[in-house]
Amino acid sequence: MIKRELPTRRVQSFSQVLDKVNEIVEKVRKEGDRALREFALQFDNVKLEELVLSEEQVANAASKIKPEVKGAIDEIWDQLVSFHELIKPPSLGGGSKNVEYGVLWRPLERVGIYVPGGKKSYPSTLMMAGIPARIAGVEEIHVATPVKGEIDPAIAYIAFKLRVKRVYPVGGAQAIAALAFGTESVTKVDKIVGPGNVYVQAAKFIVSQEIGIDGIEGPTELVVIADQTSDPRSIALDLMAQGEHGSSSLLVLMSNSEELLNKVAELLNDENEYYLVKTENLETAIELANKIAPEHLSLYTSRSRELLHLVKNAGAITLGNTPPALIDYSAGPDHILPTNGWARFRGGVTVYDFLKPVSYVNAEKVDKKLVKAAEILAEYEGFKHHAKSIGVRYD
Ligand SMILES: NC(=O)c1ccc[n+]([C@@H]2O[C@H](COP(=O)([O-])OP(=O)(O)OC[C@H]3O[C@@H](n4cnc5c(N)ncnc54)[C@H](O)[C@@H]3O)[C@@H](O)[C@H]2O)c1
Ligand SMILES: N[C@H](CO)Cc1c[nH]c[nH+]1
Ligand SMILES: [Zn+2]
Numbered sequence: 001m002i003k004r005e006l007p008t009r010r011v012q013s014f015s016q017v018l019d020k021v022n023e024i025v026e027k028v029r030k031e032g033d034r035a036l037r038e039f040a041l042q043f044d045n046v047k048l049e050e051l052v053l054s055e056e057q058v059a060n061a062a063s064k065i066k067p068e069v070k071g072a073i074d075e076i077w078d079q080l081v082s083f084h085e086l087i088k089p090p091s092l093g094g095g096s097k098n099v100e101y102g103v104l105w106r107p108l109e110r111v112g113i114y115v116p117g118g119k120k121s122y123p124s125t126l127m128m129a130g131i132p133a134r135i136a137g138v139e140e141i142h143v144a145t146p147v148k149g150e151i152d153p154a155i156a157y158i159a160f161k162l163r164v165k166r167v168y169p170v171g172g173a174q175a176i177a178a179l180a181f182g183t184e185s186v187t188k189v190d191k192i193v194g195p196g197n198v199y200v201q202a203a204k205f206i207v208s209q210e211i212g213i214d215g216i217e218g219p220t221e222l223v224v225i226a227d228q229t230s231d232p233r234s235i236a237l238d239l240m241a242q243g244e245h246g247s248s249s250l251l252v253l254m255s256n257s258e259e260l261l262n263k264v265a266e267l268l269n270d271e272n273e274y275y276l277v278k279t280e281n282l283e284t285a286i287e288l289a290n291k292i293a294p295e296h297l298s299l300y301t302s303r304s305r306e307l308l309h310l311v312k313n314a315g316a317i318t319l320g321n322t323p324p325a326l327i328d329y330s331a332g333p334d335h336i337l338p339t340n341g342w343a344r345f346r347g348g349v350t351v352y353d354f355l356k357p358v359s360y361v362n363a364e365k366v367d368k369k370l371v372k373a374a375e376i377l378a379e380y381e382g383f384k385h386h387a388k389s390i391g392v393r394y395d
Helices: 015-032 033-045 055-061 067-087 121-137 151-160 172-181 199-205 232-243 258-267 282-292 304-308 324-329 368-380 383-394
Strands: 094-096 099-105 110-114 139-144 166-168 190-195 221-226 249-253 274-278 296-300 314-319 355-362
Touching: 015 033, 015 172, 015 199, 015 258, 033 166, 033 172, 055 274, 067 121, 067 151, 099 274, 110 172, 121 139, 121 221, 121 232, 139 172, 166 172, 172 190, 221 232, 221 282, 221 304, 232 249, 232 258, 232 282, 232 296, 232 324, 249 258, 249 282, 258 274, 282 304, 296 324, 314 324
Parallel strands: 110 139, 110 190, 139 166, 221 249, 221 296, 249 274, 296 314
Antiparallel strands: 094 099, 099 355
């Protein structure tokens, strides 16, 4: 269905299902494995015996990967490694006023990666989370993904390559709760990373009171900004591509050309809702896109470089004729990207999601003025022992 104005809100937001998901999360906290089995039957129609796949099961599934798929994964692997190596921050040290200080980027010890698997299988997502985790130096990677029958050979192969500690064949909000609290079979992790549907994202939001999460990466969003120079067929394909993730995808095209909008409208299928909106000029389209803060933003115009500087809020941007779906697979930057407006305050997953800056100080010879300043402010705040503990050191 085609609409000619912008949506007033997301088709499906994780906040709409928070109450329901809270019940799932609490049941897993109380009942552990028993709840995981019950929910697998209820939501996925799967009777789960084992809640951890054995190394043998993973290796066996991995051996069934098709050679051309294995080749594609190996090719993409190097490209993702290059990107995350480039942006990995170095530990830094320096000083001023006779204080030596610095920051050590320390890896998280144990992370959980959620790999979606309700409607489609997402081996690419395991790479997008697992590679930056490995580059950061995370010790233990745990993976949860809904499995019906045997695990996808491509997921198994990537898990093997990443030296994943454990794979749990569990999906949905219940998998997130299990990784957050631990169960008899599932190991509690320090942070959960990964996209998924509204139930999965609502669960991440709830458990973020107790463990780390990477943000909200729910149903896919694409905003395309195009002009009369853009190819309508490619735009229609880009919109339909992101529509393949499900009917909750947000799919928007804005253009200053009515002719282009009409041509694209003729080419779209009727499997999704598409918002095709005429704007006075491309600058207005960028302003509106900044308000939406979409996951994917395609600047498919002859002025893409110039317009790039006006973008404030977007998960990832593709320039010119670059297909947004290339980011989904092999361009280098991550495809795990913020949705639901979260691109206003965070970006896609990077190596930073698996690192934390631990700062250190050696101030044994600090300038007297800083000592005095600290004492004055501590006294002002009413913390006399703070003031004294500083003062006695430097008399
Ligand atoms: N933003 C990103 O970075 C990004 C990346 C990849 C995929 N995605 C999105 O991930 C999503 C994947 O969704 P999916 O559904 O295919 O897989 P999923 O793995 O996220 O969810 C499947 C699970 O949802 C649970 N579930 C289904 N119906 C339920 C219900 N009524 N109540 C409670 N739980 C229920 C089930 O337990 C099932 O295992 C898509 O919306 C896609 O757009 C986003
Ligand atoms: N477009 C998704 C992010 O919204 C990522 C993806 C994975 N596979 C295909 N696409
Ligand atoms: Zn996609």
